[in-house]
Amino acid sequence: MNGLSLTIGEGEIVCLIGESGSGKSVIAHSIMGLLPNALSVSSGTIRVLGDDVAAMSPETLRTLRGNRMSMIFQEPMTALNPVERCGAQIEELLLIHGERRAGTRRATTLEMLRQVHFADPERIYRSYPHQLSGGQRQRVMIALALCLKPALLICDEPTTALDVTTQAEILALILELRQLHGTAILFITHDIGVARQIADRIAVMRLGDAVEEGPCAAVLDTPATAYTRQLIAAVPALQPMRVQDRPAQAPILEVTDLSNAHRQTAGLFAAAKETVVARNINLVIRPGETLGVVGESGSGKSSLARCIAGLDSFDGGEIRIGGSSVSQRRRRSEDKAFRRQVQMVFQDPYRSLNPRRRVLDSMIEGPMNLGWSREAAVEKACALMDRVRLSRSVLGRYPHEFSGGQRQRICIARALACEPKLLIADEAVSALDVSVQKEILDLLEEVQAQFQLAMLFITHDLRVAARLCDRILVMQAGQVIEEGTARQVLAAPAAPYTRRLIAAIPGHPDRRPQP
Incomplete structure (x- = not known):
């Protein structure tokens, strides 16, 4: 100061x-x-x-x-x-x-x-x-x-x-x-x-x-x-930026009639309770495409992501990754092939990285678990540091030695180390300031174009969705209430709930104080 x-x-x-x-x-x-x-x-x-x-x-x-x-x-x-x-x-x-x-x-x-x-x-x-x-x-x-x-x-x-x-x-x-x-x-x-x-x-x-x-x-x-x-x-505008048509390709991710509920068993002072977090969800994402999922807290966004990422089981429906069906509860022998295809970037990079392990150890863990040699995994980690514009020398440091934006770059590089087909970003930029947020969004767009990744992008910020997403899916109480291109959903929302989300954006003309 x-x-x-x-x-x-x-x-x-x-x-x-x-x-x-x-x-x-x-x-x-x-x-x-x-x-x-x-x-x-x-x-x-x-x-x-x-x-x-x-x-x-x-x-x-x-x-x-x-x-x-x-x-x-x-x-x-x-x-x-x-x-x-x-x-x-x-x-x-x-x-x-x-x-x-x-x-x-x-x-x-x-x-x-x-x-x-x-x-x-x-x-x-x-x-x-x-x-x-x-x-x-x-x-x-x-x-x-x-x-x-x-x-x-x-x-x-x-x-x-x-x-x-x-x-x-x-x-x-x-x-x-x-x-x-x-x-x-x-x-x-x-x-x-x-x-x-x-x-x-x-x-x-x-x-x-x-x-x-x-x-x-x-x-x-x-x-x-x-x-x-x-x-x-650096503040994203509520103007969709990705409006180009893409050639039809085979989907990377197909979700059909996905349903899931969280169940709380009865206790001494509480009755059994069931909360529906996903009801008949259908979506498709193709190579190089980004599907944004928006909605309030509790709408089921993260629960949907966890089911797709294999972190939660689900009750009904089907998930297909690269044309192969993912069972509701996969056998352990199927996990390695699945993990290679789907990787996730979380909201808080500090909690995503082991604070007691150097960045290099976190980077090579995934590839080595998939059968890579240590030498090949280290070489891959070095190449990815270049890709996310960090020095290779940082591989010897611990997570606490980085800023939030740098840690999120490391998490993106770690996710790419397994060469996934689908990248799931769950509120990956919500805790970052606007200039760092812009850098991370630019980086995600660059690596998506380079590797032709399909991306499921979860956010509560509709301005960020406008900046990065081709299509937007709006969720409320576990259900999809609106879906379409980013331009359709943001410029001419059909559902009252979507209009309410847009009107609630800080700094939106409807919310600015009148002179």
């Missing part, structure tokens, strides 16, 4: 935007006094309601967190205690800050859960975090952050991993609570559309410096710096 100056007034929303590593989260952690031991505020002041929190002792800071300043983190599942009920976690904060009466703590907690629009606050109060959806967990985090009515609320990428409709609900909730409590908000995001929708002012960060600052419309509509213009240009 290099001499940064920033002010936020009462009831004002200031957005920090910039690439990963620009210093956005360091600012948030500095204000909260949560910097790791290796970092400290070396000069300047951080004043919240006039007091310099940078000069305070850790004990004093602990008394101010919650009632003077509070923070909502990007991933609520890691921010919440997994073994404590949600209500108990909010009550704990009230107890730490002096509320000794159990009845008052409970009443305050239930009232905050009502304020964040839970229809059944009693159920949420009794629930553990894993029993809630991502959007519900983020609402609990907002209730936790605001229960002591802080003067400053810091939101660090709170909607990054949420689908567009849940994201729209969370943003609307933050705006509503700002209006209700007059809270000043520092909102950190890499999504230009989110910033356009909620910000009063925007500060653009690059390598620890604020390179541009001003009113939202001025910064985004008439940016003064080349860096800001570069960030804005």
Whole structure:
């Protein structure tokens, strides 16, 4: 951080935007006094309601967190205690800050859960975090952050991993609570559309410096710096880009009447439960073609991908890969041939790579399991490092030594090492900032053209689907409700649900504040 100056007034929303590593989260952690031991505020002041929190002792800071300043983190599942009920976690904060009466703590907690629009606050109060959806967990985090009515609320990428409709609900909730409590908000995001929708002012960060600052419309509509213009240009438009006709070829993937349900067996206090995650799904993908699957969380997108990838069994229907039928439960002897044809790239590359193994070991594991010699596998890994534009020297490093975008490049290279016919990308760019996201999308398009891969691309971002997909399949509650070319689905959606998804996109004209 290099001499940064920033002010936020009462009831004002200031957005920090910039690439990963620009210093956005360091600012948030500095204000909260949560910097790791290796970092400290070396000069300047951080004043919240006039007091310099940078000069305070850790004990004093602990008394101010919650009632003077509070923070909502990007991933609520890691921010919440997994073994404590949600209500108990909010009550704990009230107890730490002096509320000794159990009845008052409970009443305050239930009232905050009502304020964040839970229809059944009693159920949420009794629930553990894993029993809630991502959007519900983020609402609990907002209730936790605001229960002591802080003067400053810091939101660090709170909607990054949420689908567009849940994201729209969370943003609307933050705006509503700002209006209700007059809270000043520092909102950190890499999504230009989110910033356009909620910000009063925007500060653009690059390598620890604020390179541009001003009113939202001025910064985004008439940016003064080349860096800001570069960030804005990297945002995919809702205009389909892949509209060329492709010659008819034999399909790589055929899914016919696929059905599946998750079953929960009866327990001492719970009845048996069945949740349908796929109902009569039909799709076809040909070489060099990308089929996008979009929908809200819980729509069945990832469940469909896991069935196709062989990670889950399925109840009915048929999956054909390269013309060969995949049984519902394959024999072990058939697995190697199947694994070679289908590979998957997941949302979080850090969790996809073994943190205790060097990149080279992760890269060669798949080919060697398929019978390649170590020498051939190493040679393949080196060639793929060149292909994803990383130095071969990085093969000796561990995953934690890379940025998020670099780790995702490694995961793509690892998937290509087995020479698959079908690549499944499950939210592969949703956690990346816009410039890195553009690089990864360009890379996927390049390797697809080179290797003539069929690609199943799962995303909740319709702008990304427009950028990469030939055809789009829209899912809701385990069913396909609309399918067609990207141009047909995005320009003239037939289903009300698809129109609602499009209207919920941050920064969409229907959602921008009126002058």
